[in-house]
Amino acid sequence: MASAAQRRIKSISYAKYGYIFILPFFLVYFFFQLWPLINTFIVSFQGNGAETGEFVGLENFKHLLKKVTLTTEENRKVLGILPVESDAEYQELAAKKMQGAIHDDFIRSFKNTLVLWFGNFIPQIALSLSLAVWFTDAKLKIPGKGFFKVIMYMPNIITAASVAVLFMSLCSESKYGAFNQLFHSLGIVDELEGPDRDVVKFVTNKWPARFVIMFIQTWMWFGNTMIMLMSGIMGINPSLFEAASIDGASSGQVFRKITLPLLSPIMVYTLVTSMIGGLQMFDIPYLYHAGNVPNKEVSTVAVFIYGHFHTGQKYQNYGYSGAASVLLFMVTLLLGSITFYMNRDVDAIAKKKQRKKLAKQVKAQNKQFGGLSV
Amino acid sequence: MSKMKSVYGQPKDNYMFKIRLKSGILFFWCLILTIICVLPIYILVINATRLDTDIAGGLAIVPDKYLGRNIRAMKQNFGNLFKPLIGYRNSAIITVSATFLTVFFSALTAYGIHVYEFKLKEVSYTVILLIMMVPTQVTATGFLNFMAKIGLVDTYWPLILPAAAAPAIVFFMRSYMKSSFPLDIVEAARIDGSGEFRTFLTIAIPMMKPAIAVQAIFAFVANWNNFYTPSMILLSSKTEQKTLPMMISSIQASDKTSDLGVVYTCIALSIVPIIIAYVLLSRYIIAGVALGGVKE
The missing domain is CATH 1.10.3720.10 (MetI-like)
Incomplete structure (x- = not known):
């Protein structure tokens, strides 16, 4: 028999403190993240500009995804070359033209996002994986590993906005551009100024600009990825590497048969975080341009979204940015689930299934005995 | 005995040599990467101390003495x-x-x-x-x-x-x-x-x-x-x-970005504090990333 005091101690429930402790998190989460997320879905069904707040159904999604092309005649009418019959017709044509422009803009920014992400992820993972393998190889003796790690991580810590503006100045197409000066002194570029100016157009040309952005992204992130992969490799049981080297495995075999398979959880994590980060790429594509208008050839979905809720006018195009956000959300969800599906542990799932089957069999057998467990 | 040594000793030396060569090549590769990592920031810091007209003339390796002038010009123009x-x-x-x-x-x-x-x-x-x-x-x-x-x-x-x-x-x-x-x-x-x-x-x-x-x-x-x-x-x-x-x-x-010395000075002023903090805290930061620190 427990004494009264003992019973009382047992009956004290601390559950309410659990709720009190997690309450602030969920309150803040609700107001500043969950409700905004729902609100994004709501505004994606509402109008733009002066029509903000009016329900328009799937209109925004239609504008973003449906291709609109104007005939040459229509185009001339909008531009005022051909006469229009009425004001209403002109308005209609102008609206159609704007829709077409928004669709093109969205599709282009989407393509840019994918191109820029692939272009920085592949060199980044190749570089960081090889460095991580070499740095963790017990046989190799590379002096100054700690120093290299510190230096290679450094670009990641610097303000991305400053990095963008810095590279803008370094890649400038005028005679001031440091990279063009470097090319000039190496003899790749002939003339920095004057009428027969011959410089690499790092800012205004499509592919050089994209290349610079991919370079900046790789430059900023490879150190981070390298350190994460290194900690992953160091988590692998060292006796596996020893056994392999005793069996005479070459370093390529060790990499393919041991390191890579055992590293896959961390690789998936890296892939997913990099993908989500890549889809959100904003600072550098947004700031990498000359003049006042962001460079269309490198603008990403995030820049598109920002541009529409930040029009600089009285009304914002919440509808378009909301719809683009919803589409971005879907893509993130899809890519994330594909990656997880491809990397699921097949053996573990099979084992689980088998266990369930066994449990079912046992249950069925027990039923034969009138539900009594034997 | 001596014959055995010559038979079994040779490959081992060769092996050590190979490892050393590979380490050497990788060290060199890491040095190149280090230069790539540091170069933009180095150019930034150097150019922050130079005059606009000098920057147009080409790159420099050593800092100049116009940092104070650039900061004054920054206050004036920007x-x-x-x-x-x-x-x-x-x-x-x-x-x-x-x-x-x-x-x-x-x-x-x-x-x-x-x-x-x-x-x-x-x-x-x-x-x-x-x-x-x-x-x-x-x-x-x-x-x-x-x-x-x-x-x-x-x-x-x-x-x-x-x-x-x-x-x-x-x-x-x-x-x-x-x-x-x-x-x-x-x-x-x-x-x-x-x-x-x-x-x-x-x-x-x-x-x-x-x-x-x-x-x-x-x-x-x-x-x-x-x-x-x-x-x-x-x-x-x-x-x-x-x-x-x-x-x-x-x-x-x-559109006032004509004076590049000043632009570089501004960027340097925004970057330098965080680099100093990084140099002081790098050990903890690297350890934190290795712990699976949050990637943005």
């Missing part, structure tokens, strides 16, 4: 666009408060989930894991729309308060507590008559110091470097309100 001291102050206000909220409330939430048994415990933890994956950019439209409705745009509140809900950091703290915070300590504190909040403040927080320090550094860096949210929320173009990254971006957008 005086109303780039005010480094005000930028530092604004960034510091936002960053320090947001970092404090992030680590305190993440620790509190992780503690609540770890220590107490309650009905929604597992559910709430799963919810936290799920929302970790939602990109911030996706909620931005609704966030701005909501903030505009309740009149919080142009204030620092939308930049500071949301920091209290950081799912990734809660996840990190929970896994840290699982490995190094035994529940017996809470029991012992209860028997000694300590209240639940006091136990958290005086026992749990000191025990979680390493995790808190790592996450504080990352939260600080992320907030200090944040350009997206501040430029979304702080709509008025008052320089007095802008954070440091916003000032840098406004320099870029202005």
Whole structure:
């Protein structure tokens, strides 16, 4: 028999403190993240500009995804070359033209996002994986590993906005551009100024600009990825590497048969975080341009979204940015689930299934005995 | 015996030579990467000390003596666009408060989930894991729309308060507590008559110091470097309100960028503090990343 005091101690429930402790998190989460997320879905069904707040159904999604092309005649009418019959017709044509422009803009920014992400992820993972393998190889003796790690991580810590503006100045197409000066002194570029100016157009040309952005992204992130992969490799049981080297495995075999398979959880994590980060790429594509208008050839979905809720006018195009956000959300969800599906542990799932089957069999057998467990 | 030595000794020497050669080549490759990592920043610092006309003339290896002149020219030309001291102050206000909220409330939430048994415990933890994956950019439209409705745009509140809900950091703290915070300590504190909040403040927080320090550094860096949210929320173009990254971006957008020495000086002023902090804290930062620190 427990004494009264003992019973009382047992009956004290601390559950309410659990709720009190997690309450602030969920309150803040609700107001500043969950409700905004729902609100994004709501505004994606509402109008733009002066029509903000009016329900328009799937209109925004239609504008973003449906291709609109104007005939040459229509185009001339909008531009005022051909006469229009009425004001209403002109308005209609102008609206159609704007829709077409928004669709093109969205599709282009989407393509840019994918191109820029692939272009920085592949060199980044190749570089960081090889460095991580070499740095963790017990046989190799590379002096100054700690120093290299510190230096290679450094670009990641610097303000991305400053990095963008810095590279803008370094890649400038005028005679001031440091990279063009470097090319000039190496003899790749002939003339920095004057009428027969011959410089690499790092800012205004499509592919050089994209290349610079991919370079900046790789430059900023490879150190981070390298350190994460290194900690992953160091988590692998060292006796596996020893056994392999005793069996005479070459370093390529060790990499393919041991390191890579055992590293896959961390690789998936890296892939997913990099993908989500890549889809959100904003600072550098947004700031990498000359003049006042962001460079269309490198603008990403995030820049598109920002541009529409930040029009600089009285009304914002919440509808378009909301719809683009919803589409971005879907893509993130899809890519994330594909990656997880491809990397699921097949053996573990099979084992689980088998266990369930066994449990079912046992249950069925027990039923034969009138539900009594034997 | 001697014959055996010559037979078996040879390959071994060859092997050592191969390893040394490979290490040497890799060392050289790492040196090249190091130069690539440092070069842009090196050019930046050097050019910040040079005159505009000299920069047009080509690259330089050693710093010049015009840093003071560039800073004076910056005050003259960019005086109303780039005010480094005000930028530092604004960034510091936002960053320090947001970092404090992030680590305190993440620790509190992780503690609540770890220590107490309650009905929604597992559910709430799963919810936290799920929302970790939602990109911030996706909620931005609704966030701005909501903030505009309740009149919080142009204030620092939308930049500071949301920091209290950081799912990734809660996840990190929970896994840290699982490995190094035994529940017996809470029991012992209860028997000694300590209240639940006091136990958290005086026992749990000191025990979680390493995790808190790592996450504080990352939260600080992320907030200090944040350009997206501040430029979304702080709509008025008052320089007095802008954070440091916003000032840098406004320099870029202005058409007064003809004096490159000054532009480089401005960028250097925005980068140098964080590099100094990095040099001092690099050991902890690298260790933190290796722990699976949060990737932005």
